[in-house]
Structure formats: C-alpha cells, structure tokens
Amino acid sequence: MGLLVVGSVAFDSVETPFGTVEDVLGGSATYFSTSASYFTDVNLVAVVGEDFPEKHINFLKMRRINLDGLERTGGRTFRWQGKYGYDLNEAQTLKTELNVFEHFSPKLPEHYRDAEVVFLANIDPDLQRDVLTQTKNPKIVAADTMNFWIESKRDSLIETLKHVDILLINDSEARQLTDEPNLVKAARKINSYGPKTLLIKQGEYGVTMFNSHSIFIAPAYPLENVFDPTGAGDTFAGGFVGYLANTMDFSDIALRRAAIMGSVMASFNVEDFSLNKIRDLDYKEIESRFREFKKLSHFEDI
Amino acid sequence: MGLLVVGSVAFDSVETPFGTVEDVLGGSATYFSTSASYFTDVNLVAVVGEDFPEKHINFLKMRRINLDGLERTGGRTFRWQGKYGYDLNEAQTLKTELNVFEHFSPKLPEHYRDAEVVFLANIDPDLQRDVLTQTKNPKIVAADTMNFWIESKRDSLIETLKHVDILLINDSEARQLTDEPNLVKAARKINSYGPKTLLIKQGEYGVTMFNSHSIFIAPAYPLENVFDPTGAGDTFAGGFVGYLANTMDFSDIALRRAAIMGSVMASFNVEDFSLNKIRDLDYKEIESRFREFKKLSHFEDI
Numbered sequence: 001m002g003l004l005v006v007g008s009v010a011f012d013s014v015e016t017p018f019g020t021v022e023d024v025l026g027g028s029a030t031y032f033s034t035s036a037s038y039f040t041d042v043n044l045v046a047v048v049g050e051d052f053p054e055k056h057i058n059f060l061k062m063r064r065i066n067l068d069g070l071e072r073t074g075g076r077t078f079r080w081q082g083k084y085g086y087d088l089n090e091a092q093t094l095k096t097e098l099n100v101f102e103h104f105s106p107k108l109p110e111h112y113r114d115a116e117v118v119f120l121a122n123i124d125p126d127l128q129r130d131v132l133t134q135t136k137n138p139k140i141v142a143a144d145t146m147n148f149w150i151e152s153k154r155d156s157l158i159e160t161l162k163h164v165d166i167l168l169i170n171d172s173e174a175r176q177l178t179d180e181p182n183l184v185k186a187a188r189k190i191n192s193y194g195p196k197t198l199l200i201k202q203g204e205y206g207v208t209m210f211n212s213h214s215i216f217i218a219p220a221y222p223l224e225n226v227f228d229p230t231g232a233g234d235t236f237a238g239g240f241v242g243y244l245a246n247t248m249d250f251s252d253i254a255l256r257r258a259a260i261m262g263s264v265m266a267s268f269n270v271e272d273f274s275l276n277k278i279r280d281l282d283y284k285e286i287e288s289r290f291r292e293f294k295k296l297s298h299f300e301d302i
Numbered sequence: 303m304g305l306l307v308v309g310s311v312a313f314d315s316v317e318t319p320f321g322t323v324e325d326v327l328g329g330s331a332t333y334f335s336t337s338a339s340y341f342t343d344v345n346l347v348a349v350v351g352e353d354f355p356e357k358h359i360n361f362l363k364m365r366r367i368n369l370d371g372l373e374r375t376g377g378r379t380f381r382w383q384g385k386y387g388y389d390l391n392e393a394q395t396l397k398t399e400l401n402v403f404e405h406f407s408p409k410l411p412e413h414y415r416d417a418e419v420v421f422l423a424n425i426d427p428d429l430q431r432d433v434l435t436q437t438k439n440p441k442i443v444a445a446d447t448m449n450f451w452i453e454s455k456r457d458s459l460i461e462t463l464k465h466v467d468i469l470l471i472n473d474s475e476a477r478q479l480t481d482e483p484n485l486v487k488a489a490r491k492i493n494s495y496g497p498k499t500l501l502i503k504q505g506e507y508g509v510t511m512f513n514s515h516s517i518f519i520a521p522a523y524p525l526e527n528v529f530d531p532t533g534a535g536d537t538f539a540g541g542f543v544g545y546l547a548n549t550m551d552f553s554d555i556a557l558r559r560a561a562i563m564g565s566v567m568a569s570f571n572v573e574d575f576s577l578n579k580i581r582d583l584d585y586k587e588i589e590s591r592f593r594e595f596k597k598l599s600h601f602e603d604i
Contacts, residue, residue, distance in 0.1 A: 017483075086483035181319075181388035183506075184526045204485075205507035208524065217598050219519035222510065224486045256601040290604055296519050297599045299558040302592055 002066075003245040004138075005032050006045040006106045006131045007121025007234070009052070009070070010078040013095075014273065017086055018227050024274035025056050026080065028121035028144070031231035034275050035238025035265040036119075037063040038286060040245040043112045045069035045131070049077040049100045059279065068109045075100045088229045088270075089203040108134040117245040119237060120164070122146045125157040132163055140250065142166035142241050143195075144233065150176050158193060167195035168237050171202050183208070184215075197255060199240070199262075201233050209259050214252050218259045219297050221267035221289065228273045232266045235278065239265030264289045304343040304368075305547040306440075307334050308408045308433045309423025309536070311348040311358075311372070312380040315397075316575065319388055320529050326576035327358050328382065330423035330446070333533035336577050337540025337567040338421075339365040340588060341548040345414045347371035347433070351379040351402045361581065370411045377402045390531045390572075391505040410436040419547040421539060422466070424448050427459040434465055442552065444468035444543050445497075446535070452478050460495060469497035470539050473504050485510070486517075499557060501542070501564075503535050511561050516554050520561045521599050523569035523591065530575045534568045537580065541567030566591045 012026030033042040043066040052072065060067055078101035082091040106127055114136045120128040120143040128143060143164045149157050150173060157177075161167065167190060175181055178189040183200065187210035190198050198210045206220040240262030247254055264286055271277045314328030335344040345368040354374065362369055380403035384393040408429055416438045422430040422445040430445060445466045451459050452475060459479075463469065469492060477483055480491040485502065489512035492500050500512045508522040542564030549556055566588055573579045 182526060182528065184524045202507065205504065206519075206521075215524050215598060216601070217508075217521035217524075218601075219508075219521070219599075222486045222517050222519075224484060226484065253602055257604060260601055261604075287604065294601070294603060296517060297521075299518070299520075299562055299596070300555055301596060302559060302563075302589065 002041040002043055002115055003036055003117045003119065003242060004043045004045065004108070004112055004115035004135070005029050005036070005119045005121060006127075007032060007119075007123060008078050008101055009046040009048050010080055010101075012230055012274065013079070013081040014228055014230050015083040016088065016228050017084070019273065021228075021273045023079070025059070026231060026274060027078065028231075028234045030060070031234035031269070031275065032119060032121055032238040032241075033060070033065045034063055034278055035235040035269070036242030036245070037065055038265070038281065038283065039239070039242035039261070042066065042242070043069060043115060045106045045108060045112065047071040047073060047100050047104045049073065049075045052077050069107070069112055071107070073100050082230065084229065088226055091230065106131050106134075116140070116248070117241060118142070119241050120144070120160075121234060121237075122149075125149055125153050125160040128160045129156075129163065139248070140165050140244065142168065142237070144168050144237060145173065147173055147176055161190075161194040164195045166197040166199065166241075168199045168201060168233070168240070170233070171200050174198075174200050184210075199259065201236060203229065203232070207236065207259055207263060209255065211252060211255065216252075216256050216259060218256075218263045219293070220263060221293065221296070223267065223271060226270045229270050230273075231275070232270050235269040236262035236266040239263070260290060260293050261286075263293060304345055304417055305338055305419045305421065305544065306345045306347065306410070306414055306417035306437070307331050307338070307421045307423060308347040308429075309334060309421075309425060310380050310403055311350050311354070312382055312403075314532055314576065315381070315383040316530055316532050317385040318390065318530050319386070321575065323530075323575045325381070327361070328533060328576060329380065330533075330536045332362070333536035333571070333577065334421060334423055334540040334543075335362070335367045336365055336580055337537040337571070338544030338547070339367055339540075340567070340583065340585065341541070341544035341563070344368065344544070345371060345417060347408045347410060347414070349373040349375060349402050349406045351375065351377045354379050371409070371414055373409070375402050384532065386531065390528055393532065408433050408436075418442070418550070419543060420444070421543050422446070422462075423536060423539075424451075427451055427455050427462040430462045431458075431465065441550070442467050442546065444470065444539070446470050446539060447475065449475055449478055463492075463496040466497045468499040468501065468543075470501045470503060470535070470542070472535070473502050476500075476502050486512075501561065503538060505531070505534070509538065509561055509565060511557065513554060513557065518558050518561060520558075520565045521595070522565060523595065523598070525569060525573060528572045531572050532575075533577070534572050537571040538564035538568040541565070562592060562595050563588075565595060
C-alpha cells in the first residue's frame with residue numbers, strides 16, 4: 001500500500017543572486033516526499049549520518065512521512081554545495097560530499113514491500129533495480145536519473161528503464177540519453193526503452209509529457225520572485241506521483257492533472273530556500289494555484 | 303482600412319544541420335505579410351534592389367498582398383547569411399549586407415495611411431516613428447525590435463514604445479531592455495513604457511503574453527522535423543496581428559486566440575526552408591493545427 005520513495009536526504013549549501021543558505025535540509029527524497037505528503041502516505045528509504053538533527057526528523061514526521069526506512073549510520077550526512085546565476089535554470093555544483101550516501105544500500109522494511117507506487121529518485125541505476133527486486137508487485141514505477149549515470153552507467157540505466165513506467169528527466173538528459181537533438185524523436189526513443197510515459201522537465205519553461213498517443217505541455221508558473229530552484233524537479237515529481245498515488249487513476253486525463261499538480265508544487269518550492277515554502281501549505285493554496293494554471297493556458301476554440 | 307506592415311524584404315542564405323539554401327526569399331515584412339495574408343488584406347512597405355526577381359513579386363501578389371508600397375531602387379537587395387546548430391533556438395549571423403535597405407526611408411502610399419492596424423517590423427526605431435507620423439489614426443500599433451536597437455538607439459526605442467500597443471520581442475531582449483532578469487518584472491516594466499500587451503517569444507518553448515491583468519502561455523508545437531527557424535518570429539507576428547486585424551476584437555479572449563494563431567503559423571513555417579511551407583496552406587490545415595494546440599495544453603479542473 002502507499003507510495004515508496006528511495007533517494008537522498010542531504011544538507012545543501014546554496015548561493016543565488018538573492019541570498020545564501022548553509023547546510024539546510026535538502027535531498028531528492030526529502031523534496032519528493034514533502035511534496036507528495038500533501039496527497040498520499042509516503043514511505044521513505046534513505047540514509048543519514050549521525051549529524052542529522054532531530055528537528056528535521058520531527059519535520060518529516062509532522063508531514064506524516066513514514067521514516068521506518070530512514071537508515072541512520074555513523075559518519076556525516078550527504079552534502080551538496082551549489083550556485084545559481086541570474087539564469088536560475090542551471091546549478092553550478094561547487095562541491096559534493098557523498099559521505100554516508102557513498103555506500104548507501106537501500107533496504108526496504110517488510111511493510112514497505114507491497115507499495116503500489118514506487119518512485120526511484122536519482123540514484124545509481126543498479127540500486128534502482130535492487131529496490132525493485134525488494135518490492136512485491138508495484139502497479140506503477142516512476143524514476144528520475146541524471147547525466148552522471150547516462151555517461152557512466154548507460155547499460156545499467158537502460159536495463160532499469162525496462163522496468164520503469166514513468167520517467168522524469170530534463171531536456172538535455174533526454175537528448176544525451178538518446179543522442180537525438182529533436183525532443184519529439186528523443187521522447188519516442190525513450191518510450192521504446194520501456195517508460196510508457198515520459199516527462200521532460202524544462203525548468204522555467206515547464207514540462208512536456210509524452211504518452212504513446214498524446215503530448216501534453218504544462219507551463220511553469222510565471223513568478224515575480226524565484227529564490228532558489230534547488231529541488232524543483234523532485235518537488236514536481238512529488239506532486240505528480242503523489243497525486244497519481246492518491247487517485248490510482250492513470251488515464252490521460254489523470255496524468256495531465258497530475259502534471260499540473262507537480263507544476264503547482266514546484267512553483268511554490270522555488271519561492272523560498274530549502275523546503276521553507278512547502279513545509280506547511282494549506283491545501284486551499286494548492287487548489288487555488290491549480291486554478292491559476294488553468295487560467296494561464298486556457299483559450300477558446302475558434 | 304486593412305493591415306499595414308513596414309519591414310524588410312531580403313535574400314537569406316541559411317545553413318542548418320538539415321541542409322543549406324542560398325539567396326532564398328526572406329525578410330521580416332515578407333514572412334509577416336505572407337502569414338497575415340491568410341487572415342486579412344495586407345499593405346506592404348519595403349524596399350528591394352534591381353536584382354529582385356519577378357517570381358517573388360508574383361508570389362506576393364498571388365497571396366493578395368498589396369505591393370504599392372514596395373519601392374524598387376538601383377542596387378542590390380538586402381542579404382542575410384546565418385547558421386544554426388542542433389540547438390535551433392539561436393542563429394549565428396555570418397554576414398549582413400544592408401545594400402538598398404541601408405538608406406530605406408519608408409513612404410506610405412496615400413491609400414495606406416488610413417490603416418487600422420499597423421505592424422512595425424524590426425527596423426530603426428526612428429523610422430518606426432516616422433511611419434506612424436504618416437498614418438492617420440490606427441486603432442492598434444504592434445511592433446518588434448532587436449538587441450541591436452536596444453544597445454544603439456535605446457532612447458529612440460523608448461520614445462517609439464510610447465506609441466506602441468503591442469510589443470513582440472524575445473526573452474533576452476526583454477531582459478536587456480529593462481535590465482531585469484526576472485521575466486514577470488521585466489514585462490511589467492515594459493507595460494509601463496507604453497505597450498499594454500507584451501508578447502515574449504521563447505522559440506521552441508512558445509510565447510508568454512502579458513496584459514495588464516492577465517498572463518497567457520502559448521506552447522510551441524512539438525515537431526519531429528524542425529528544418530529552419532528563420533522567420534518564425536515574424537510568421538508568429540503575422541498570424542497574431544493578422545488574426546486581430548481580421549476580427550478587430552482586442553479582448554483578452556481574442557488576444558489569446560490570436561497568440562495561438564501566431565503559434566500555428568510559426569509551427570508550419572519552421573518545417574521547411576524560406577517560406578516554402580506557408581506559401582500555399584489550406585485554411586483547413588490551419589484550423590486543424592489550432593485544434594492540435596488545444597489538445598496540447600488542455601487539462602480538466604480538479
């Protein structure tokens with residue numbers, strides 16, 4: 001039952017033209033599960049070090065995220081340091097300290113194994129498959145990846161994709177994975193690798209979703225104040241997969257709504273550093289921004 | 303009566319990863335008026351040299367474009383040479399030969415002066431204002447510009463903008479014009495310069511339209527074969543302004559439909575070199591692609 005996510009919990013240090021934060025709560029699994037927690041019960045699998053403070057644990061618990069799969073081990077928590085220019089679309093990584101994440105070997109607690117929906121955040125594709133072998137029979141497997149794995153573990157990634165229903169990556173990764181500059185052709189190739197549904201994340205330009213016989217474009221919300229795009233992709237994924245796990249409807253209509261819900265959550269997330277803005281949203285705010293998205297792209301037939 | 307456009311008629315030589323063409327018909331006024339001719343009568347003002355062949359004149363006449371304002375003078379026609387990489391979003395200009403365009407001084411034939419809708423394509427902002435002084439009392443003035451004028455004739459451009467109702471520029475130009483990296487803030491600044499409506503063209507990512515109390519995002523059509531983006535912006539403008547001139551309805555609903563119509567025309571244009579694809583479209587093809595745009599961005603409320 002429920003939604004399972006496997007990924008990272010981290011400390012981020014981020015510099016943007018609008019400010020700087022040090023060692024704030026971050027990580028793909030953190031952003032994903034916080035965002036998804038507005039829609040469904042989340043079971044998290046990740047690893048932290050002995051330096052991980054109780055206040056973060058309490059926050060995740062406050063969001064009703066199940067932490068039975070959060071391993072705590074000796075050593076320091078994963079740390080990432082990055083910087084953004086005025087073009088907030090791409091982070092420049094200044095430093096990555098894998099620490100306890102280096103030897104992360106996800107172990108699913110027994111009661112996690114019958115998860116109906118699984119999200120494999122951006123980790124080693126070997127580990128992504130290892131997680132799947134520990135699950136019983138999920139109805140939907142969604143996954144993320146990154147250029148690092150495309151370059152260094154391509155064969156393993158392609159093997160993982162055979163078991164993935166929904167892949168979420170950005171446009172440059174889609175081009176790199178398929179060696180195809182045209183995004184529509186790249187999407188068709190990726191569909192043929194396994195994922196029936198592909199979401200191509202394009203930062204401030206929104207998301208394009210490719211299904212076997214339909215393309216959907218979800219705009220990004222035009223914000224006057226974008227503070228920090230860190231975690232936007234995982235927050236999107238959390239809203240998207242979380243909404244699907246709530247409804248368990250995977251029709252084209254439901255997938256489109258879910259893509260907007262992901263965009264809604266991502267639009268909140270970038271308005272502040274770390275998870276500050278999505279710590280404690282009112283569901284009414286989420287519904288209200290969903291309706292704003294409707295206004296944003298609506299036009300009448302001729 | 304009708305729609306007036308002032309801009310360039312040119313020969314383009316273009317290299318893309320998909321092929322090369324030499325001295326083909328191009329120019330902002332050519333793309334604009336061909337695209338607009340599907341919706342309304344167009345009166346063109348431009349200049350060509352003695353090397354401009356009859357076959358191009360005949361093509362423009364075939365599209366029922368009024369050429370009484372097309373000046374023919376001694377010398378060579380304006381020539382542009384450019385190159386695109388796999389990222390088709392930005393052209394690298396290899397060569398610009400202004401030729402007869404260098405001393406272009408637009409003169410409106412008497413029967414052009416009562417145009418209700420005016421499009422000032424990307425020319426010297428001094429000339430744009432000069433054109434306006436020759437018109438009687440247009441209901442709507444739309445304009446384009448480029449980084450070159452923003453850098454070299456900023457004050458003149460700001461003066462021109464006071465008389466412009468609808469400005470169409472790309473995102474980097476909007477940022478450069480306002481010295482504001484955030485697009486929403488940049489748009490609000492530009493609205494305060496004069497244009498009540500601003501369309502920010504974002505290439506393969508579509509168009510964002512800012513009105514005083516509404517933002518609309520029109521996606522770009524995801525194409526498997528993008529051959530040549532030359533003229534896409536002017537073709538968009540032709541569909542947008544042409545549709546408005548046809549209906550003379552400037553409500554938010556009409557502006558949104560017009561933005562989609564511009565996107566429809568641009569999506570055809572990039573499928574082939576020069577104006578090949580938009581030379582002779584069936585209006586049913588245009589309507590059919592308009593409906594495809596509807597499918598592309600439609601989602602149901604929650």
